[in-house]
Amino acid sequence: MFTKVLIANRGEIAARVIRTCQRMGIKTVAIYSEADEHALHVKLADEAYLVGKPRVNESYLQVDKIMEIAKESGAEAIHPGYGLLSENSAFAKRCIEEGLTFIGPSPEVIAKMGSKIEARKAMEAAGVPVVPGIEHALKDVDEAAEVAERIGYPVMLKASAGGGGIGMQIVHNEEECRKAFAGNQTRAQSFFGDGAMFVEKYIENPRHIEIQVLADQQGNTVYIWERDCSVQRRHQKVVEEAPSPFLDEATRAKMGEMAVTAAKAIGYSNAGTIECLVDEHKEFYFLEMNTRLQVEHPVTEEISGLDLVEWQLRIAAGEALGFAQEEIKLEGHAIEVRIYAEDPKTFFPSPGTIKEINLPEAPYIRHECPVSAGSAVTPFYDPMIAKLVVSAPTRDEAIERLEAALGEYTIEGIKTNIPMLKEVIAHPVFKRGEATTAFVAENLQPAQGGKRS
């Protein structure tokens, strides 16, 4: 096992990774920007190094500087967390070249899964169902209209390099398709430096269900059940739970086996997630593979009793999975809500200073909360400031506990989405386990002025 690991991230995930490292007796190295000098991950780590100015491209994305810090501190491995450099194949490659272990899959696998078109081809070759669409980048707007006509509206226009809902748009007819194509292409080009666009059938009223996999370097791959992340706003997840209230045992097993087949086919190692859309008839379609730890991994940990970060570290250090598929437990129900610093109605960001924060406490509550009274929430990073995870023997009890916990969760000084989360949890559609990805738009008050221009 490693003796020292550098965590190339910030916020709750950096703190969470450090916690597991400490339990395993691994020394930790934090990096921080000028804006994060007083952050929890800096306090928790054994060593912390300033990496640059507040903006991510001048700090947490500074690969050269991070390499320098790794060398200086004597770290042997780098945990990338999620976001930032976690799915950057060039970074993973660089780590290896510098003699460091990148805690994740190989750079080749990251690159392949990072391109939506490449990922789709690989999955189709592995026999995984994909959403009807095309596998080459559209050459122009005429081809977009032609393909859309063939597969049938509504269709989803997507940027190959897109993410977080950027460069993605549902269109219902040719006029909309033509209008949306140019705008999204330009946006993808300026955001990601890649304007490649493709189009696929839009699955109506789908659920977003994803399968967690763990694969070691010896070729053993298991699935650790699913997470249902159907409650989203602006294509970003808000509430996640495990297991999914929608799946029956047969579909669960089918999806799990599909995920294992897919992971093996691409030579995957470490923790990964296969995201799927599941339609009303429980037919599932591959959406994308995330080659890293997910934000919502705690719900999987709560129902399985496994520490996914621990297994990421063990696998990266060359250990084999110490258990078989049949030994993985699925006990109880866990729900996570993401606390965002944002207006609960418009979803506009709300940076500022936290004046007061009160967290509910109980044995069944897990907090991933790196902020406290006096913490500055800066405009430089993602608006997610904390996560609240509640477990219970059944889904109904988990919802009850979560309602009570959210009732006691107060943050003063900045606006948060807590009122919106309470609305979601209390909603009969959610309570019945019937939420689809259209839930927020259909059931909560539509955002005023929250549209992206």
Added chain:
Amino acid sequence: MMKVTTNMAGNVWKMLVKEGDQVEEGQDVAILESMKMEIPVAAEASGTVKVIHKPEGEFVDEGEVLLELE
């Protein structure tokens, strides 16, 4: 004279107008980027862009003047 100010801290991602441009009330004049989200900033009155105080790439604090109209 009419000032267009920002209602949140962020980075000027796109300045949609240039000095001398005629803008209408409610027209988006700039796009801020804050917490990984783009937020359009609209002019609250019609007028001609007199001076741009915060060009693309600059960081603005809440309440700062982005540009002036007349």
